[in-house]
Amino acid sequence: MSAGSTLPTAAPPVPASGVAASLRHVRYVLAENPVTAGAFALFGVFLVLALFGPWIAPFDPLATSPDKVLQPPSATHWFGTDQLGRDILSRVIVATGLDFGMAFAAVLLSFGLGCALGSCAGYYGGWIDRMVSRLADTIMAFPLFVLAMAIVAALGNSVENIIYATAIINLPFYIRVARAEVNVRRNAGFVEAARLSGNSEARILAFHLFPNILPPVMVQISLNIGWAILNAAGLSFIGLGVRPPQPEWGIMVAEGASYMISGEWWVSFFPGLVLMLAVFCFNLLGDGLRDMIDPRRRT
Amino acid sequence: MDHPVPLLSVESLGVEFRTRSGTVHALEEISFSVGKGETIGVVGESGSGKSVLFYAVLGILDPAGRITGGRAVFGGLDLVRASPSELEAIRGREAAMIFQNPRVALNPIRKVGHQIEDVLARHTSTPSAALRQRAIEALASVRIPDPERRYDAYPFELSGGLCQRIMIAIALACSPSLLVADEPTTGLDVTTQAAVMDLISELAHKRKMATVLITHDLGLAAEHCDRIVVMHAGHVVETAPTADLFAHPRHPYTARLIATTPHGTSDLRSLAAIPGYLPDLRRGDLPACRFSERCDRFEAACTERPLARLDAGQPHSVACRRPL
Amino acid sequence: MSAPEVRGAAVSPEGEAPAGAPLLEVEQVRKLFPLKGRGSVLPLRAAHVPMLHAVDGVDLAIGTGESVGLVGESGCGKSTLVRLITRTLDPTAGAIRFRGEDIARIPASAFARVPQRKLIQMVFQDPTDSLNPRYTARETIAEPLRLLGGLSGTALSTRIDAVAALVQMPHELLGRFPHQLSGGQKARVGIARAIALEPSLLILDEPTAALDVSVQAVILHLLADLKQKLGMSYLFVSHDLNIVRLLCDRLMVMYLGRIVESGPARQVFESPRHPYTRALLSAIPGLGGGASRRIRLEGDPTSPIDPDPDRCRFHGRCPKGQDACTRSSPALVQLAPGQVVACHFPESA
Numbered sequence: 001m002s003a004g005s006t007l008p009t010a011a012p013p014v015p016a017s018g019v020a021a022s023l024r025h026v027r028y029v030l031a032e033n034p035v036t037a038g039a040f041a042l043f044g045v046f047l048v049l050a051l052f053g054p055w056i057a058p059f060d061p062l063a064t065s066p067d068k069v070l071q072p073p074s075a076t077h078w079f080g081t082d083q084l085g086r087d088i089l090s091r092v093i094v095a096t097g098l099d100f101g102m103a104f105a106a107v108l109l110s111f112g113l114g115c116a117l118g119s120c121a122g123y124y125g126g127w128i129d130r131m132v133s134r135l136a137d138t139i140m141a142f143p144l145f146v147l148a149m150a151i152v153a154a155l156g157n158s159v160e161n162i163i164y165a166t167a168i169i170n171l172p173f174y175i176r177v178a179r180a181e182v183n184v185r186r187n188a189g190f191v192e193a194a195r196l197s198g199n200s201e202a203r204i205l206a207f208h209l210f211p212n213i214l215p216p217v218m219v220q221i222s223l224n225i226g227w228a229i230l231n232a233a234g235l236s237f238i239g240l241g242v243r244p245p246q247p248e249w250g251i252m253v254a255e256g257a258s259y260m261i262s263g264e265w266w267v268s269f270f271p272g273l274v275l276m277l278a279v280f281c282f283n284l285l286g287d288g289l290r291d292m293i294d295p296r297r298r299t
Numbered sequence: 300m301d302h303p304v305p306l307l308s309v310e311s312l313g314v315e316f317r318t319r320s321g322t323v324h325a326l327e328e329i330s331f332s333v334g335k336g337e338t339i340g341v342v343g344e345s346g347s348g349k350s351v352l353f354y355a356v357l358g359i360l361d362p363a364g365r366i367t368g369g370r371a372v373f374g375g376l377d378l379v380r381a382s383p384s385e386l387e388a389i390r391g392r393e394a395a396m397i398f399q400n401p402r403v404a405l406n407p408i409r410k411v412g413h414q415i416e417d418v419l420a421r422h423t424s425t426p427s428a429a430l431r432q433r434a435i436e437a438l439a440s441v442r443i444p445d446p447e448r449r450y451d452a453y454p455f456e457l458s459g460g461l462c463q464r465i466m467i468a469i470a471l472a473c474s475p476s477l478l479v480a481d482e483p484t485t486g487l488d489v490t491t492q493a494a495v496m497d498l499i500s501e502l503a504h505k506r507k508m509a510t511v512l513i514t515h516d517l518g519l520a521a522e523h524c525d526r527i528v529v530m531h532a533g534h535v536v537e538t539a540p541t542a543d544l545f546a547h548p549r550h551p552y553t554a555r556l557i558a559t560t561p562h563g564t565s566d567l568r569s570l571a572a573i574p575g576y577l578p579d580l581r582r583g584d585l586p587a588c589r590f591s592e593r594c595d596r597f598e599a600a601c602t603e604r605p606l607a608r609l610d611a612g613q614p615h616s617v618a619c620r621r622p623l
Numbered sequence: 624m625s626a627p628e629v630r631g632a633a634v635s636p637e638g639e640a641p642a643g644a645p646l647l648e649v650e651q652v653r654k655l656f657p658l659k660g661r662g663s664v665l666p667l668r669a670a671h672v673p674m675l676h677a678v679d680g681v682d683l684a685i686g687t688g689e690s691v692g693l694v695g696e697s698g699c700g701k702s703t704l705v706r707l708i709t710r711t712l713d714p715t716a717g718a719i720r721f722r723g724e725d726i727a728r729i730p731a732s733a734f735a736r737v738p739q740r741k742l743i744q745m746v747f748q749d750p751t752d753s754l755n756p757r758y759t760a761r762e763t764i765a766e767p768l769r770l771l772g773g774l775s776g777t778a779l780s781t782r783i784d785a786v787a788a789l790v791q792m793p794h795e796l797l798g799r800f801p802h803q804l805s806g807g808q809k810a811r812v813g814i815a816r817a818i819a820l821e822p823s824l825l826i827l828d829e830p831t832a833a834l835d836v837s838v839q840a841v842i843l844h845l846l847a848d849l850k851q852k853l854g855m856s857y858l859f860v861s862h863d864l865n866i867v868r869l870l871c872d873r874l875m876v877m878y879l880g881r882i883v884e885s886g887p888a889r890q891v892f893e894s895p896r897h898p899y900t901r902a903l904l905s906a907i908p909g910l911g912g913g914a915s916r917r918i919r920l921e922g923d924p925t926s927p928i929d930p931d932p933d934r935c936r937f938h939g940r941c942p943k944g945q946d947a948c949t950r951s952s953p954a955l956v957q958l959a960p961g962q963v964v965a966c967h968f969p970e971s972a
Contacts, residue, residue, distance in 0.1 A: 028319075189753030195711050196745055197816065198735050198770035211757040344835040345806075444923065459697075488696035488862055490920050493906035497917065515835060518908030559840045562909050567847055567869045573837035576805070 029291045036288030042281040049096040057090035061247045070264050080266035082255065084245075088266065091247040092274050098248050099278070102159060103228035106166035107221055113167070114174020115210070115217060121175065122182030123205050132179070136172035144169040148231060152240045162241035166231045170224055177220050181213035219286040226282035233275055249275045305332035306477060306509050307356070307394075312369035312379070314348070314355045314533075321581040325351050326533045328606055329369065333477065336507040338500070340520030340541070342556075343530035346577050349513050352530070353479050357394060358386035373477070392422040395470035399482040401462035405454040411465045412438070412450030415472055422473045437468040441498060460491035464498065471502060478503065481513045496523055517560045521545060526614075529553045532577050532589035534606070539615035549615070549622040552590045588619070596621045644723060645684040646856050647708070647824055652717030652727070654678040654703050658928065673928050677703040678714075679880035682955075685824065690850065690857040692867035692888060694903065695877035698927070701860050704877070705826055708858065709745050710734040721824070741771040744822040748829040750809035754801040760787075760812045761797040768819050782819070789852070790815045790845060807838035811845070818849060825850075827859045831866060843869060865907050868892050873961075876900045879927055879936040882955065886962030896958050896969040898943050918942060935967065943968050 030037040049056060059077075065085035073080045079088035121132035139147070151165035185191065186209070194208045233250030235241045242248040244255070249271045256268025314326040326348045333339055343349045354360045356371045356378055371378040374393060378386065390396070398404050406414055415434040419425045425433055431450070438446035441464040454462055463483060470478060480499060484492035500523050503510040514520050520527050520541070527544050529537045529552065537550040548554040558571045575593035578585060586592065586602035594601070601620055610616040655674040677700045685691050695701045706712035708719060711731050719727040726739055734740055744767075747753035754763055764783050768774045774782055787797055790811045801809055810830065817825060827846065831839040847870060850857060861867045867874060868888050875885040876897065884897040895901045902918040920940045930936055935948040947967050955963040959972060 189747045189749055190755040192706075192711060193745075193747055193753045193813075193816065194755070194766070195735065196709060196740070196743075197767035198740055199766070200735055201732065203770075208755055212755070344837060489864075489906040490696060490902055493908075493917055494919065496908075497919070516908065517836070522908045556836065559837050561840075561865050561869060565869075567843060570840045570843065570869070572841040572844065 026292055029288060033288060033291070035284055036291075039281050039284035039288060042277065043285060046096060046100065046278060046281065049093050050100040051097070053094045053097045057087075057093045059087035059090040061086060061091040061094040062245055063087075070259065070267070072264075073266055079270040080264075082252075082267050083259065086245075088252070088270055091252060092249070092271055095247040095249050095252065095271070096274075096278075098159075098242065098246070099229055099233060099250075099275075102163055102166065102232040103225050106163045106228045106232070107170065107225050109163065109167035110170040110174050110224070111217070111221055114171045115178045115213075117171075118175035118178025119182045119205055119210060119213070122179035123186050123201070123209065129179070132175060136175045139169065140172045145231065145234060148235060149238070149240065152235060157240055157243075159241055162232050162235050165235070166228050169231070170228060173220055173224060174217065177217055178213055181216050182209050185209055185212055218289045222282050222286040222289050226279035229275065229282070230279050306335045306337075307371065307373045308332040309352075309356060309371045310369055312352070312355065312371060313367035314351055314360070314364055315367050316361070316364045318363065318581070323580045324533060324585060325364070325580060326355065328608075329533075329535055330609060330611065331528050331535055331538055332611075333509050333511060335476070336503075336509055337526065338503055338510040338512065338524045340512045340514060340524035340527045341530060342514055342517055342520050342527060344515060344556075344577070346532070346580075347530040348533040349530050350481050353396070353481065353511065353513060357390055357396060357479065358383070359390075359396075391418060391475075392473045393475055394477040394479065395473070395475040396479040396481065397463070397466045397470045397483050399485045401466040402454055402459065404466060405462060407454055410451050410453060411457070412452075414465070415469055418469050418472045433472075437472050438465070440471070440502070441465075441468045443468070458491075459487050460495060463487065463495050467495075467499065467502070471506070471508075474506060475508065477509045477511070479511045479513065482515070483512070484519070485515075492519075499523070517556060518562060529556065533580060534589055534618060535609060536590065536619065537617045538609060539617075543615050547615075547623075549617040550590075550619050551594050551596050551621075551623060553617075554623055596623075646687045646689075646722060647683075647685040647858075648718075648720040649681060649683045649704075649708065650718040650720070651680050651682060652678060652704070652707055652719060653680055653715045654700075654707055654712065655715045675928050676700075676880045676930055677927065678707065679930075680717075681877075681880070681882055683875060683882065683885075685856050685858060687823070688850075688854055688856055689873065690859060690871040692864075692871035692874045693858060693860045693877060694862065694864050694867055694874060696862050696903075698879075698924075699877045700880040700927075701877050702828070705745070705828055705858075705860055708824075709743055709826060710739075735770075741767065741820040742823045743826070744817040744820065744824075745826040745828060746814050746817045746830045749833050750806060750813050751801060751833070753813055754809055756801055759798050759800055760792070760804065760808075760815075763812055764797075764815045764819055767816060772820050786815045786819045789818065789849065805838075806834050807841060810834060810838070810842050814842075814845065814849070818853060818855070821853050821855075823855060825855045825857055827857055829861045829863075830859075832861070832863075839866075846870060863907070864892070864903055876903065879925060879930070881936065881965065883937065883966070884962070884964045885955075886959065890959065890962055894959075894970075894972045896962065896964040896972065897966050898941050898968075898970065899937050901970060902942075937966075 030040065063086065068081050068085040070083055071077055071081045077087050077089065079092060082088055117132045121129040148165040148169050151168060152161050155161040155164065191204055191208060194204045199208065232241070233248070236248050236250030237254045242251055244251055252271035253268045253275070256271070259267045309332065310330050312326060312329040316323040316325050329352060341349045341352070351360070351364065355364065355366055358378060358381070360366070366379055369379060373389065376385065376389070378389070405411065412431070412434045415437050416430045419430055419433055420427070435446045435450055438449055443449050443461060443464050449457070454465070457465065483499065484495050487495060496519065499510065502508070512520060512524055524541055526538065526540050528535055529550065531552045537544070537548070537553045544553065545557060548557055555571065555573045559573055561570060573593060578589050578592060587604045587606050588601045591597050591601040598621060607618045607620050609618050654677045656677055658673045658675055681704060683691070693701055693704070703712065707714050710726055710729065711734070713731050714727050717727060718725045721739055721743065729737055761783055764786055765779060768779055768782055783797070784794065787794060792808065792811045792815060796804065796808060804812065814830070830846065831842050834842060843866070849855070857870065859867050859871050871888045873886065874888045874891045875882050876899065877883065878899050884891060884895065884900045891900065892904065895904055902920050905918045922939045924940055925936045925938070933951050935941070935944070935953055938944045938948040941948065945968065953965045953967045955965045957963050958969055
């Protein structure tokens with residue numbers, strides 16, 4: 001039981017103009033929550049690496065040098081070199097763009113399609129709901145990674161197909177979140193009021209309900225990107241999708257795995273570490289994002 | 300009637316809430332008492348702190364809230380300084396509370412009969428064989444038709460009025476000496492409201508149980524209470540026997556509140572609004588009288604401390620420097 | 624201040640209705656909801672699907688500029704009736720004539736595109752629930768003006784400012800989101816949205832139920848003012864007779880899908896003839912105190928699922944119920960000028 005709802009609040013505080021208020025709110029959330037702030041900082045670093053990787057990398061990620069094979073981490077090669085003498089740091093940096101690109105594209109696809117299907121299912125109900133829900137159930141019934149493997153194997157071994165496969169296995173999560181969130185709001189007063197204001201059903205869905213389901217969906221996106229990165233890297237790890245010598249975290253871990261036993265741990269350790277950090281970063285971002293995007297917390 | 304030793308006596312109670320946007324001075328210098336078997340109404344608009352007051356007294360304040368001082372003596376024990384286990388023992392056995400929206404307060408996946416048994420088993424020494432019978436008696440006592448059948452019902456199968464009766468049955472299962480009813484009929488239909496309120500009044504008189512009715516509805520308080528405590532922005536501004544209060548309100552806020560409440564003979568023109576808003580309780584410069592900024596009898600002294608005090612010895616007392 | 628002029632907002636699509644004819648006429652309107660999952664499991668024979676009779680043959684008329692109160696308790700069908708009149712729900716049977724035209728024939732899904740849409744508007748019960756939490760006050764008020772009034776640019780913002788002034792909403796609050804507004808301010812936004820297009824029929828669904836008494840008085844005054852300025856007709860829906868009475872010329876009392884009593888507000892209030900109306904009135908807490916006059920309603924209400932057509936629906940809770948009440952359902956009978964009652968044993972005046 002809580003007395004929170006009876007907290008005396010009289011005249012609400014006066015908000016500043018839109019942008020300034022939003023910025024202040026973002027600053028507030030970050031200051032209150034150092035973990036979120038850390039995750040945001042890390043995300044910023046990853047973003048810079050993804051966009052400008054080739055210019056930041058100290059060496060050419062593809063240049064082999066037979067005289068510097070499997071060197072341990074040193075002042076010149078911070079992460080060491082691999083079996084062909086390539087600088088692992090440079091390869092890890094350049095790979096960020098590809099890994100993030102695949103994950104973002106996949107999540108964007110499943111977000112768009114999943115929200116559209118899920119919102120319609122939640123709003124209209126009936127046969128649309130039954131069909132969409134069965135579709136989600138069917139996808140969920142497969143072991144997801146195996147399903148992704150099968151899709152890539154069937155469609156062909158390419159980066160695009162990794163994206164499609166990752167998008168398809170993420171679809172049910174978006175469908176379910178969107179459906180549930182639309183469903184609880186579809187009888188809200190503001191929906192009926194929107195109808196009286198001349199909105200068609202499609203407009204209500206797009207302009208009234210969709211903005212309101214964004215906060216929970218954003219959290220889902222953030223959690224999902226981490227998972228999508230892991231998924232894309234996993235597919236590459238088992239030899240699907242991205243082909244060597246293209247730098248990609250999954251392949252790099254796979255290539256280095258055999259050297260673990262002989263003591264050259266750095267070959268797979270650093271790509272693996274960065275992969276883990278990336279996934280961790282996105283999982284932490286989720287809660288922070290929800291706090292920022294929800295206007296009710298903006299007081 | 301004179302009550303030499305009141306059942307509950309609250310003195311100078313203060314409560315603060317710490318929030319993101321500053322400290323909310325929710326209650327300040329609250330003093331009142333509830334006599335044995337007396338029915339009092341605590342009325343005020345939302346934000347007046349009437350619910351928070353009893354959350355504080357019964358020790359179920361939100362974690363952000365803090366009692367800043369004062370005493371709340373109930374049956375010889377100061378509830379402000381009581382340990383959590385002492386409070387736990389008092390709640391449910393000696394002092395029970397019912398809330399608005401009974402459907403939320405009831406456990407949705409447990410039969411209502413079992414929920415009554417839970418309370419009986421926890422706070423009384425009823426042998427387990429007799430629990431069912433006692434629970435059915437409790438249902439019958441709140442005039443639930445067909446109590447044997449309703450014993451097995453789940454809350455969702457019952458109407459709002461029936462759910463509130465179940466809550467009353469649970470609250471009264473241990474024969475408390477004090478019942479706090481926090482907006483018990485808000486959200487119920489008028490006829491259901493009337494039936495539930497009649498039930499509470501009748502049970503209170505039959506069991507000689509003191510009752511506190513927290514409500515925003517002056518009419519409801521007028522109909523069911525012996526005495527009324529009027530709250531505004533975290534202060535008690537006036538307390539008086541019901542008939543006296545309505546006949547001769549002395550605090551300007553009370554008078555305005557009465558004038559703004561529609562009743563049998565009023566028409567729209569006679570319905571006067573109260574100017575202004577409740578002051579923001581987070582302000583550091585709250586005037587001593589928190590109504591002063593809305594008051595037409597305002598004078599400079601109204602904003603100065605100390606606060607105008609209620610006179611505890613008088614049946615009708617008012618916290619105002621310039622009462623009507 | 625006077626009603627600001629708006630081009631295209633208050634112009635009737637078909638011109639004025641013939642003089643004397645009511646603005647809105649509801650005739651024998653019914654809405655039955657099938658209850659799913661209660662029929663036979665195997666579709667061997669066409670099992671009878673139980674029907675919930677939400678609105679069961681209601682007649683009502685609202686004249687131009689008239690205020691009609693619709694009173695009833697939760698579950699009596701008044702919300703369904705409102706949704707039928709606002710045309711967001713299709714009736715099972717019956718006619719709803721607005722300015723002489725049967726709008727019940729226009730499917731609810733197409734009603735957003737017909738000219739009558741902007742003439743029938745509504746103020747919702749809960750100002751918090753009925754405002755989109757992600758729209759500012761300005762955006763909320765703008766929406767009907769853009770979609771139904773065809774306004775944009777400066778014309779739109781001028782009109783928004785005019786409407787905000789009309790509901791006495793301070794200009795600087797228009798940029799706020801609902802959670803930044805107080806209850807009374809949210810109520811004003813809801814009213815502004817509904818009157819922005821100067822509708823001829825405004826439905827008020829317990830517009831003050833969620834407000835404090837002091838704010839309630841302000842909003843009631845505002846509604847009375849607006850009605851006078853804009854010449855709207857009101858259908859005021861509430862369970863609280865005491866509030867309805869303040870604003871309405873005529874009262875209708877609804878019980879389990881039917882109108883049981885209707886008449887001039889003062890007359891119904893002072894001499895109710897139906898036992899249910901009496902019980903409703905006696906349940907209103909008055910400032911005078913004392914619950915002695917209370918008429919208690921005992922017993923369980925009749926179920927709205929497939930009710931017996933030949934039985935008074937109030938029987939079982941009615942303090943006056945007799946055998947005759949279980950044999951035939953009473954029809955509305957005129958007992959006094961303008962006052963009709965559906966009861967076999969009406970109270971004497």
